Amino acid sequence: MSKKRKIMNIIATVLKYAILILGALFTLMPFLWMIISSLKTPAEITAIPPKLLPSVPQWSNYAEAWKAAPFPRYFLNTIIVTIFSTIGVLATAILSAFAFSRLNFPGKKLVFSLFLATLMIPGEMLIITNFITITKLKWIDTYQAMIVPYMSNVFYIYLLTQFFSQVPDSLYLAAKVDKCSDFKFMMKIMVPMNKSAITTIAILNIIGCWNSFLWPLLVTNDRNMRVISNGLVRFQTEAGSDYQLIMAASTIMVMPIIIVYLFLRKYIIEGVTQSGLKS
Amino acid sequence: MEKKSMKGYIYLMPALIVILLFTAYPLIRAFLMSFYEDYNMISGEYSRIGLGNYKDLFGDKDFTKALRNTSIYVVFVVPCSIALSLLIAVLLNSNIKCQGLFQTIFFLPYVTSVIAIGLVWSWIFNSNYGLLNIILSWFGIDKVQWLNKPKYALPSLIIFSVWKSMAFDILIFLAGLQTIPKDLYNASRVDSTPRWRVFWKITVPGIAPMISYAFIMGFISAFKVYNEVFSLWGGKAGPANSAITVVYYIYDKFYNSHNYGLASAAAVILFLIILVLTIVQRMMGRKK
Known part of the structure; x- marks a missing residue:
């Protein structure tokens, strides 16, 4: 009985982490795809069959988007x-x-x-x-x-x-x-x-x-x-179709807030939680 | 506390002026304008006062479509987000490593711009090069025309919105779960109660107020969906207007067609929907 229970517990723990990691990946996926896409060349971004990762990260896309x-x-x-x-x-x-x-x-x-x-x-x-x-x-x-x-x-x-x-x-x-x-x-x-x-x-x-x-x-x-x-x-x-530049520009817009969030998340999470619990 | 004096109003003055000018006055004006027929914004003239705008509104196929779309959207987004968030929150609350890291990740969509991340989603949904179709192709599923076919427009919008609204729901549920006394769980462990019973008998009643709060807040904000539509289709309401929503309709009627009466009538309908939801929330809040 106790052995069976132990096995059940291990399965439950594995399942628990699997669901959480899957959920975290789903949440992060647009951010990751945004950054990956922003580093591709124009040829890579419209390659068929599609390429998941850029062979050489094109950091210059950021400078180009910033000036465009x-x-x-x-x-x-x-x-x-x-x-x-x-x-x-x-x-x-x-x-x-x-x-x-x-x-x-x-x-x-x-x-x-x-x-x-x-x-x-x-x-x-x-x-x-x-x-x-x-x-x-x-x-x-x-x-x-x-x-x-x-x-x-x-x-x-x-x-x-x-x-x-x-x-x-x-x-x-x-x-x-x-x-x-x-x-x-x-x-x-x-x-x-x-x-x-x-x-x-x-x-x-x-x-x-x-x-x-x-x-x-x-x-x-x-x-x-x-x-x-x-x-x-x-x-x-x-x-138009220069999606690598659009993704670089989106990253530029999102980054300042993400940085603020990472440093001050205690305040943000507290504030939003309070709004929920108080009303 | 000291005796009554008018001094309080001096402190209230700045807020009061802004609220009167930009909240109270426009609220009254929106009601009035919704009854003005053939209203001209520049001259302030109108032909007569009546229900003409409301008749036109419910006779307008675009508006009934907007109402229908918005209702479908609300009915799918809110329960899906709540169910998934509940699962994540319960797992997060059980003795887990890296709880803080997970929490930071799950809340991220709440703080990021809908517009910027909507552009990313429109790229994910791209039928030729988008990530979603790449993943589907691994399972042998053919390309789906996510953003280009009317029948996939609402599902695309719903997927994006569930992703976005889970952040808030998870946070609220997690905060609620942490208020449930640990003793209750320990007692059930001693009795070796099955997990699903613990969930229905302890967890759900414990965070029932948060669940109802998440439902109402979810309904209210989902009825106002607009930015998501704008960013997915670059300012359009989907192919052949297939993803038009109530707020999109209001914006389109007043900003592009300059039909202030019709836009105001639609805004009053939105107001009434939200009013009913708020009253329901207040009543549920009082019962507790």
Whole structure:
């Protein structure tokens, strides 16, 4: 009996790892295929019968792709939008979370539930009017068109309010006795105490900004204003069948976020998990 | 807490302005515009107020197709992703080596751009040189016209999306599994309860809230599928519009055809679908 059980256990363990490794390969496959394809020669990429690996890795494809379209400009635009959007999102979230967690004002509960209610609205429904608004403001082809409409994120406000509420009231009262102003208290006590939650929000927002696609596409016509995701799609239609270059360009777009993810995955995974467990 | 004062609103002001201008106002406008017939965006004129746009919408074959496609998509992507993710998460949670490494790999699709990785998938699906057909050829299966034939358009989109959405589901399930007390499993080991019974009697009830959360979130985000379509077919909705989705329809009607009324009516329908799902989620959340 115990011998049979032992064998069963070994089989179960082997099966377990086999499924996990298969799953991991399935997950990694597009990334691996992207990098492998980006290193092939034009002849190799359309070889029949297909060749799995390049005989000599063509690193020059990256330089060629980088120069084939204004990618430096796309990168610059994306970085500008990401930085200012993240600063804006953090500022509105910190200020609102402080108001909701520490200050007492008429209609607080109502405003808070109205804020939360906006989470139900699909953003896709808002783009029609927002596009008209941006057109009327004459903001087409400007950075603010890509930054301002997304400067307030209710989900982050909600998350940060939860964290701010956990800071004991006694600290706030002590600060009041010391004649510390609310603003100073917020900046000197609340923000440093919740550094890791704020970092998580910043990272999630940076990833969201970097990958955003539809809205920047709508509000930019000028190629000099394109962000990287829009530029990449345009490059695909221009590059035609030069798939090794398209794959190199995709790798260039994906790499910065993968690097951020590998270094800061603790914050990202924590933030996303919290979003799931809290709501 | 101190006495009530208006000071709170000073702190709320920045967020409030953005939300009023770019969330509340467009929400109301979308509802209104959906009732304006022959609406002109520049002059703001319309011929009359009525249900004309909704009549046109449900008379439009493209919209009914978009609704049908989106529903098929949702029904396949969400349960497939949840079932596979549950399997992976349960295995990950059992005493495993390199758990952190596996977790890092499985979450990777969540952080990468749908557009960039969608281009990779369109290359994987390429009928002549794509990896998928290469692998299929090892098993003697003929070339499949993944992206070029209408009947394979939705399956291609679904495969890509399952790959993408598993990342989130695995993470949520794993977090849920780690909240189940280890004692429960130890007790079952002493009793030598069969594995499948442990799974149904301990694991599934233990993470039931996460499963229902993953279902609702999956439904909501799947109803909004757009970027995946755009990147697989380079801005088109598949061969002969075979992969058109609701959000693709909204975007196409307002950006390419400048039919704001029709686009708004479609957006209101999307809103109602999501509203119902959110209410279902709230009700399920309350029961617990």
